[in-house]
Amino acid sequence: MDFLIEAILSVVRPIGITEPVLQFMLVNAILGISMYLLLRTGMFSLANAGFMAIGAYVSVLLTKELDFALGAALVVAVIVCALIALPIGLPVLRLRDIYLAIATIGFGEVVRIFFLNVDNMILSYLNTFQDAGLRRYELVGGGRGVRNVERLTETWHLIVFLIVIIFLLTRLQRSRFGRAMVAVRQDERVAANMGINVVYVKNMVFVLSAMLAGAAGVFNGHLTRIVTPEMFGFDRAVDILAYAVLGGTSVWAGPIVGGFVLTALPEVLRRFNEYRGVFNGLVLLLVIVYLPGGLINPQGWRKLWASARRRLTGQPAQPEAGGG
Amino acid sequence: MLVLENVSRHFGGLQALSGVNLRVEPQRVVGLIGPNGAGKTTLINNISGLDHPSSGHILFDGQPIHRRAPHRIARAGVARTYQNIRLFGEATTFENVLIGQHGQGRASMLEAIAFWPSFRREERTLRERARELLAQFDLMDVADVPAANLPYGAQRRLEMARALATNPRLVLLDEPTAGMNPSETRALGEQILRLPQMGLAVLVIEHDMSLIHQVCDEVYVLNFGQIIAHGTPAEVRDDPVVIEAYLGKE
Structure with missing residues (x-):
């Protein structure tokens, strides 16, 4: 495995992708898949930054305070995410489209603000009900976050995890659950008339997606060495959405490529200094306008190619055959 | 088999259905006709669980289903098609039928992920059965075409195939021949006539009287949410009340 990683790095290092960059690319690919599951089922949820935060905080506390191994912390954190996702999903997933997005943004903010203030909440509880008489109490460090986290995540963890997820995902998609998603x-009401339990499918996908986002949070927390609430705000929720949108949601490879590209691009373009942030937005914009199905979408490329050729040869636009 | 007792449905002040009584017996083809806006589609939505009656009972095999979720009604054996075609357009013809078979699968998500032998066996049987249905409705050639790209007639046939894929005992057909030419209509009529032979009951909404005469054992006439006539196609056609509802008074 080490040899393989070294081989990959020797190829990509010249364009600016070092091992830490590769690690964040892999973490973001996992986040992309968590979003892909939601969009594939037609749920426009932005809750996954919140679940990522929960995964990160829970696991970091377990490894730092209770000396858990990373694997054990991963399992616990992912289960915690599932247990939180279930009661959130049941009421929230009755909403659709932009309303679901807003409600889930709300969830993300609640999580962020919870971790910002949880120390003070515990402090006042201890002083009020336990007469502890404490001046301060520190568990997650409020806005300064949990510091000095051990860097436990290894590149091979991420590669193995991603491969296992891809394997399970392709299996899932070919099953009747995948077809139900x-x-x-495409049409919730018709799906229900076909005998599909729409509430079950939506909630199940929401939970699976939360678990994946939580796992990404676990790996991320043990890469950055510090976990603060600001790492998991609205920006992060939008980034996660962008991975899936850029890569496309017609095949599983889409969100992985999306996560890779948007993470690697600023590093590859490092010499453009302050302008490099612009490129991510530009790439995203170009893809949304010219390749609405995302980067990994053969049909979209074919259409783009056909229209480009028409323009070059000066032929008038022809109506699309079949009306697809 | 299907019994509607005094079913009413109002949307605010609009009385879409009032006191509808209707029966569909096993292996019978029952027609439901009426002018536009009479409440025919509302009735089918209520039976299939997309909408629920304001009052009254709907019984299927003696079990009340009027408060049940649509997926449970579907699994109990009620399938339907839609007036304006509602296929899963991005999925292929074959996948549309496979989605219709959802309720027959027993394999859990974990069995599917683990590729358990029982899951694989089940997938094989479902796919075989799906292919049979495609052959029956002459859709084999377009099995791998996205449903949205199919010609109109094929989309109509796929709706029927997908409804039958749910393994129903009662099929609700909402204007199955809308937009079809006479020869296509006749061909579809023959397909409908095969359903009772397969042990199914059929409730068909239709405007095309030639189809009604071709396939129906009995007909209900709905007007302003009320059943105004019931009988054989010939009886209903000559009923002065029905003629008045369609053409107005002299």
């Missing part, structure tokens, strides 16, 4: 996205 696609049906629910």
Whole structure:
């Protein structure tokens, strides 16, 4: 495995992708898949930055305070995310489209603000009910976050995890549950008339997606060495959405490529200094306008190619055959 | 088999259905006709669980289903098609039928992920059965075409195939021949006539009287949410009340 990673790095290092960059690319690919699951089922949820935060905080506390191994912390954190996702999903997933997005942004903010203030909440509880008489109490460090986290995540952890997820995902998609996801996205009411339990499918996908986002949070927390609430705000929720949108949601490879590209691009373009941030937005914009199905979408490329050729040869636009 | 007792549905002040009584017996083809806006689609939505009656009972095999979720009604054996075609357009013809078979699968998500032998066996049988249905409705050639790209007639046939894929005992057909030419309509009529032979009951909404005469054992006429006539196609056609509802008074 080490040899393989070294081989990959020797190829990509010249363009500015070092091992830490590669690690964040892999973490973001996992986040991309968590978003992909939601969009594939037609759920426009922005809750995953919140679940990522929960995964990160829970696991970091476990490894730092209770000396858990990373694997054990991963399992606990992912289960915690699932247990939180279930009661959130049941009421929230009755909403659709932009309303679901807003409600889930709200969830993300609640999580962020919870971790910002949880120390003070515990302090006042201790002083009020336990007469502890404490001046201050520190568990997660409020806005300064949990510091000096051990850097436990290894590149091979991420590669193995991603491969396992891809394997399970492709299995899932070919099963009747996978078909039900696609049906629910396209027409919920017809899906219900076909015998699909729409509420079950949506909630199950929401939980699975939260677990994946939580796992990404676990790996991320043990890469950055510090976990603060500001790492998991609205920006992060939008970044996660961008991975899936850039890569596309027609195949599983889409969100992985999306996560890779948007993470690697600022590093590859490092010499453009302050302008490099612009490129991510530009790439995203170009893809949304010219390749609405995302980067990994053969049909979209074919259409783009056909229209480009028409323009070059000066032929008038022809109506699309079949009306697809 | 299907019994509607005094079913009413109002949307605010609009009385879409009032006191509808209707029965569909096993292996019978029952027609439901009426002018536009009479409440025909509302009735089918209520039976299939997309909408629920304001009052009254709907019984299927003696079980009340009027408060049940649509997926449970579907699994109990009620399938339907839609007036304006509602296929899963991005999925292929074959996948549309596979989605219709959802309720028959027993394999859990974990069995599917683990590729358990029982899951693989089940997938094989479902796919075989799906292919049979495609063959029956002459859709084999377009099995791998996205449903949105199919010609109109094929989309109509796929709706029927997908409804039958749920393994129903009662099929609700909402204007199955809308937009079809006479020869296509006749061909579809023959397909409908095969359903009772397969042990199914059929409730068909239709405007095309030639189809009603071709396939229906009995007909209900709905007007302003009320059943105004019931009988054989010939009886209903000559009923002065029905003629008045369609054409107005002299």
